[in-house]
Amino acid sequence: MTQVWRATLEALDEDGIPVQQRAFLSLARLVGLLDDTALIAVPNDFTKEVVETRLRERVTQTLGERLGRDVRLAVTVDPTLADLPEPEPAPDDGHELRAADRRQQIDDLDLDDEDSDSDGPDAGTSAGLPPTGTEDPAPARNLVEVPGARRPRPGAAVPEQVELTRLNAKYTFDTFVIGASNRFAHAAAVAVAEQPARAYNPLFVYGDSGLGKTHLLHAIGHYARNLFPHVKVRYVNSEEFTNDFINSIRDDKAANFQRRYRDVDVLLIDDIQFLQGKVQTQEEFFHTFNTLHNAGKQVVITSDVPPKLLTGFEARMRSRFEMGLLTDVQPPDLETRIAILRKKAIQERLSVPEDVHEFIASRISTNIRELEGALIRVTAFASLNRQPVDMSLAEIVLRDLIPDESTSQVTPATIIAQTAAYFGLTIEDLQGQSRSRVLVTARQIAMYLCRELTEMSLPKIGQQFGGRDHTTVMHAEKKIRQLMAERRAIYNQVTELTNRIKQQSR
Numbered sequence: 001m002t003q004v005w006r007a008t009l010e011a012l013d014e015d016g017i018p019v020q021q022r023a024f025l026s027l028a029r030l031v032g033l034l035d036d037t038a039l040i041a042v043p044n045d046f047t048k049e050v051v052e053t054r055l056r057e058r059v060t061q062t063l064g065e066r067l068g069r070d071v072r073l074a075v076t077v078d079p080t081l082a083d084l085p086e087p088e089p090a091p092d093d094g095h096e097l098r099a100a101d102r103r104q105q106i107d108d109l110d111l112d113d114e115d116s117d118s119d120g121p122d123a124g125t126s127a128g129l130p131p132t133g134t135e136d137p138a139p140a141r142n143l144v145e146v147p148g149a150r151r152p153r154p155g156a157a158v159p160e161q162v163e164l165t166r167l168n169a170k171y172t173f174d175t176f177v178i179g180a181s182n183r184f185a186h187a188a189a190v191a192v193a194e195q196p197a198r199a200y201n202p203l204f205v206y207g208d209s210g211l212g213k214t215h216l217l218h219a220i221g222h223y224a225r226n227l228f229p230h231v232k233v234r235y236v237n238s239e240e241f242t243n244d245f246i247n248s249i250r251d252d253k254a255a256n257f258q259r260r261y262r263d264v265d266v267l268l269i270d271d272i273q274f275l276q277g278k279v280q281t282q283e284e285f286f287h288t289f290n291t292l293h294n295a296g297k298q299v300v301i302t303s304d305v306p307p308k309l310l311t312g313f314e315a316r317m318r319s320r321f322e323m324g325l326l327t328d329v330q331p332p333d334l335e336t337r338i339a340i341l342r343k344k345a346i347q348e349r350l351s352v353p354e355d356v357h358e359f360i361a362s363r364i365s366t367n368i369r370e371l372e373g374a375l376i377r378v379t380a381f382a383s384l385n386r387q388p389v390d391m392s393l394a395e396i397v398l399r400d401l402i403p404d405e406s407t408s409q410v411t412p413a414t415i416i417a418q419t420a421a422y423f424g425l426t427i428e429d430l431q432g433q434s435r436s437r438v439l440v441t442a443r444q445i446a447m448y449l450c451r452e453l454t455e456m457s458l459p460k461i462g463q464q465f466g467g468r469d470h471t472t473v474m475h476a477e478k479k480i481r482q483l484m485a486e487r488r489a490i491y492n493q494v495t496e497l498t499n500r501i502k503q504q505s506r
């Protein structure tokens, strides 16, 4: 596959393809072929748009020639392609710096990540070129099988025409720690995956933010697909469902939309509370739900509250949600929190002594996302300072950690305003389209902090930043975590900024 793609690019080069367009193609990977459809993965929506519009014809023709048959292109976004190897860490830059110095620090880091912000066509880099991608072809991950498609091999994928969606590879039952707080929800989720539509239908899982609902949904999808390779699974956040619905009306593609959601065996719908008050979308979901349920297809729903407390929903909808099994997830007890940290440390290959796990688990009790965030902070600090992870280090890093209750007062407005002030930028800068290195990094830090310090969903955070896509927020979170582990300057900046925001929000 790699060779065919390389040959295609070489042929396009020889053909005299403009350098800008060539640069976009260097970010793309040929990840699979199914019948006459070639699946191309690109790192962001902007590259997808360019490949699908300006480059489609040339690529289709050249690739077809290399393969000796006619092909069609399907382009999918895989944000992991945007992850670039980083140069060596910068020296210690200290804490007390002015805004201009902080911007300079980012500029000095030699980050090559302008691609990370996958927004509109006017969002090009200063040179008008996308950055170069990694040379290794990244496998398209977590592609979910769809009607008529064969089960994808590892590293291969299925084309978009027959529908394709994503599951997070990390969210499996294997990586899910069972404790008293989630035992019932876990057992119900396993039962549903083992017997879609025959165990409990719908399965409705509710509970506060960061307690593993999304994790369980994805795990159901993975496990069901492993057991029944031909099962068609679709995971969707209810905000994406809403956007998809609105777009389908706008583009007159209602039939496509209905096929996408009704022609599945297992529909996993996350955070249903976001449909609150959206009358038309609810109506559409109601029909989707009924169609699937009547056809003996599985529906799994998550929410922050039980159906009875879902305000802004019609009674007929709430009663549908109660037809199957209701289960909640509770904050984990201390033992479960420690077990989650242990598992996370093993997963991320972090060496963390037992007393540090216990210390972190004792400090953070109500949100597993925060628990993981604290572990990452401690280990990142240790690696930056080339120190072993021990209690005294953990105490220093978590000293300023303000108890959970206060985090609910942190708003995205505070985060954006504080981040702008910290870097000497304007709020419009952070919400706008500029892709200078400093702005991209500052924006990513603000997105990361929204993810860490608020309970907002990815799409909601994206909206706070000029209507950016949820994948941009996901990428920002990952990027900043990675930078914090590798760059002392970024670690210091994020820590200092976090403290300011928390002080401000007290």
Ligand SMILES: Nc1ncnc2c1ncn2[C@@H]1O[C@H](COP(=O)(O)OP(=O)(O)OP(=O)(O)O)[C@@H](O)[C@H]1O
Residues within 6 Å of the ligand: 171, 175, 176, 177, 178, 182, 207, 208, 209, 210, 211, 212, 213, 214, 215, 216, 271, 304, 340, 368, 369, 372, 455, 456
């Ligand atoms: N029991 C568990 N074992 C291991 N990891 C867990 C567990 N529960 C949650 N996590 C981890 O905690 C993080 C937050 O979980 P998740 O996103 O599933 O929460 P959520 O309930 O869907 O939150 P939200 O309502 O904000 O979307 C994820 O990284 C997830 O993998």
